[in-house]
Amino acid sequence: QVQLVESGGGLVQAGGSLRLSCAASGRTFRNYAMGWFRQAPGKEREFVAGISWKGDSTSYADSVKGRFTISRDNAKNTVYLQMNGLKPEDAAIYYCGARMRFTVVVERGEYDYWGQGTQVTVSS
Numbered sequence: 247q248v249q250l251v252e253s254g255g256g257l258v259q260a261g262g263s264l265r266l267s268c269a270a271s272g273r274t275f276r277n278y279a280m281g282w283f284r285q286a287p288g289k290e291r292e293f294v295a296g297i298s299w300k301g302d303s304t305s306y307a308d309s310v311k312g313r314f315t316i317s318r319d320n321a322k323n324t325v326y327l328q329m330n331g332l333k334p335e336d337a338a339i340y341y342c343g344a345r346m347r348f349t350v351v352v353e354r355g356e357y358d359y360w361g362q363g364t365q366v367t368v369s370s
Contacts, residue, residue, distance in 0.1 A: 248272045248359040250342045255364030258332055262368075266327040268342030268361060279345040280318060280325040283354055284338035284366075291341065295327060296350030305350050310336075332368045339363040 254266040268280070281296035295316040296305045304316055313332075318325040325342060343357035 248278065248344050250344060250359055250361035252340065252342050252361040252364040255340060255366045257367045257369065260332060260334055260368055260370040262332050263328070263330045264332065264366060266329065266340055266342075266364060266366075268325045268327075270323045270325070270342075270344060277346070277348070279347055279350045280316075281343045281345065281350060281352075281357060282316060282325075282327045283341045283343055284336075285341065285363075286338040289338075291354050293352040293354065294340070296352070297325065298350055299348045303350065305352065307352075329366070332366075334368045334370045337366055337368045339365050 249271045251269045258264055277299050279298050282294040283291045284294050285291040294307050294310055295314055297316045297318050301318050313330050315328040341363045342361040344359040345357045
């Protein structure tokens with residue numbers, strides 16, 4: 247099994263930055279593609295960014311391209327989401343997901359494990 251724990255959320259002003267972390271344990275983290283999803287009140291959980299197990303391929307939602315960067319450190323069993331230029335519409339609970347495959351997909355149903363989320367609030 248895989249356990250995921252997100253951290254790094256908080257309250258920032260529009261235009262500010264946050265760095266989210268997702269610490270994983272169990273099995274071989276290296277073999278899991280990882281993704282960040284977010285869910286705002288009244289909305290479905292949506293794909294934000296993903297990274298392959300090797301870290302050689304990344305994907306981003308159009309809404310965050312150029313502002314967010316996903317990365318992973320398999321030696322530390324951790325995936326990160328650097329968020330710059332935050333906007334009020336970025337406010338949501340951010341979830342880390344793990345997929346027991348090498349490649350990233352955007353469908354939330356394809357991910358096998360989830361963390362409990364970390365809250366990101368953006369003020370303006």
